[in-house]
Amino acid sequence: ETGVTQTPRHLVMGMTNKKSLKCEQHLGHNAMYWYKQSAKKPLELMFVYSLEERVENNSVPSRFSPECPNSSHLFLHLHTLQPEDSALYLCASSQDWGGGVGGYIDTQYFGPGTRLTVL
Amino acid sequence: LAKTTQPISMDSYEGQEVNITCSHNNIATNDYITWYQQFPSQGPRFIIQGYKTKVTNEVASLFIPADRKSSTLSLPRVSLSDTAVYYCLVALDTGRRALTFGSGTRLQVQP
Numbered sequence: 190e191t192g193v194t195q196t197p198r199h200l201v202m203g204m205t206n207k208k209s210l211k212c213e214q215h216l217g218h219n220a221m222y223w224y225k226q227s228a229k230k231p232l233e234l235m236f237v238y239s240l241e242e243r244v245e246n247n248s249v250p251s252r253f254s255p256e257c258p259n260s261s262h263l264f265l266h267l268h269t270l271q272p273e274d275s276a277l278y279l280c281a282s283s284q285d286w287g288g289g290v291g292g293y294i295d296t297q298y299f300g301p302g303t304r305l306t307v308l
Numbered sequence: 309l310a311k312t313t314q315p316i317s318m319d320s321y322e323g324q325e326v327n328i329t330c331s332h333n334n335i336a337t338n339d340y341i342t343w344y345q346q347f348p349s350q351g352p353r354f355i356i357q358g359y360k361t362k363v364t365n366e367v368a369s370l371f372i373p374a375d376r377k378s379s380t381l382s383l384p385r386v387s388l389s390d391t392a393v394y395y396c397l398v399a400l401d402t403g404r405r406a407l408t409f410g411s412g413t414r415l416q417v418q419p
Contacts, residue, residue, distance in 0.1 A: 193351075224409075232352070232395075233408040279351045279418025294342060294397075 192216045193300035195280050201306045202270065210265040210303050212280030220286035221263040222297065223255060224279040232279065238263060248277030270307045277302045312396045317414040324410045328413050330396030341372060341379045344395045346412070352395060356381070367397040383415075391417045 193214045202208050214221060223235040237245035238257040252274075254266040263280055279302045283295035315330040320326045332341065340359050344352035354364055358370040358379070369382040381392055393412040 231411050234408070277349065281351065294357075295339060296342075296354045296357070297352075299353065302349065302351055304349065 192298050193280060193282055195278075195300035195303050196223075197303060198301060199304045199306075201308065202267070203308050204270060204272070206270075207266070207268040209267065210278055210280075210305075212263040212265075212300055214261055214263075214280075214282040214298070214300075216282055216298060218282040218286075218298070219260055220283045221257060221260070222281040222283075222296070223263065223265050224281065224299075225276050226279060227273075227276040229231050236265075237286060244286055267305075270305075272307050275305055275307045277304055312398055312409060312410045314394075314396055314413045316411065317416065318417065319416050320386055321418050322387055323385050326386050326390070326415060326417075328381045328383075328396075328415070329378055330381070331367055331378045332396070332398045335376050335398050339398050341370070341376075342397045343368070343370065343381050344397065344409075346393045346395065352409070355394075386415075386417045388417050388419065391415060396405075 193290045196211045200208060222237050224232045225235055226232045234247050235249045236243060236255045239259045241260055252269050256264040256266060256290065280300040281297040283297045285295055311334060318328060340357055342357040343355045345355050346352040355366055356368050356370045358372055360372050360376060361371045371380045371382065382392060393414050395409050395412040397409060
């Protein structure tokens with residue numbers, strides 16, 4: 190699927206580097222997400238943006254800094270990362286944050302991810 | 309908070325029907341149950357979502373008993389390409405509408 194794209198697909202960085210991950214969705218959605226998936230671990234929700242406002246920050250260290258300049262783009266700025274931050278970083282989008290009535294959750298569409306290696 | 313429990317792994321052969329059961333004893337009254345599929349080094353992909361009884365689409369069926377404390381994803385006649393991790397999700401009952409992915413079930417389909 191090309192609805193959600195992520196760049197770069199692979200990234201190797203040193204602990205003192207600064208880099209950014211980019212996500213773009215072409216689905217007209219209002220909500221965007223960052224997830225982290227470490228080896229053999231469940232996906233961890235990091236941040237949620239709804240209508241360009243951050244609505245969730247799941248105790249993510251400050252070395253990860255998200256940015257959502259508009260509803261189609263989402264960035265994750267990285268600085269002074271640690272080797273344990275090496276993981277697959279996934280971006281997702283959904284029509285809305287909160288979905289419809291009650292406990293209905295809008296379908297999330299994921300990008301292919303960025304494989305990050307911190308040396 | 310609703311928490312899900314699934315088998316860690318399952319094995320099957322091509323052409324068989326696979327049923328993966330998820331337990332969610334603390335599911336809230338309004339919560340829906342959603343299943344995703346993830347292939348290695350890819351993002352998860354939505355499979356099916358339901359609230360009660362049975363839901364069927366072109367990919368799978370979802371069975372939810374009356375008490376809604378569990379659900380079963382049924383994959384008819386699996387093929388090698390169905391080898392993946394399958395996640396059962398229930399929204400956190402906090403009004404935040406956050407999705408928590410558990411460890412999932414790793415399905416291995418053999419020829």
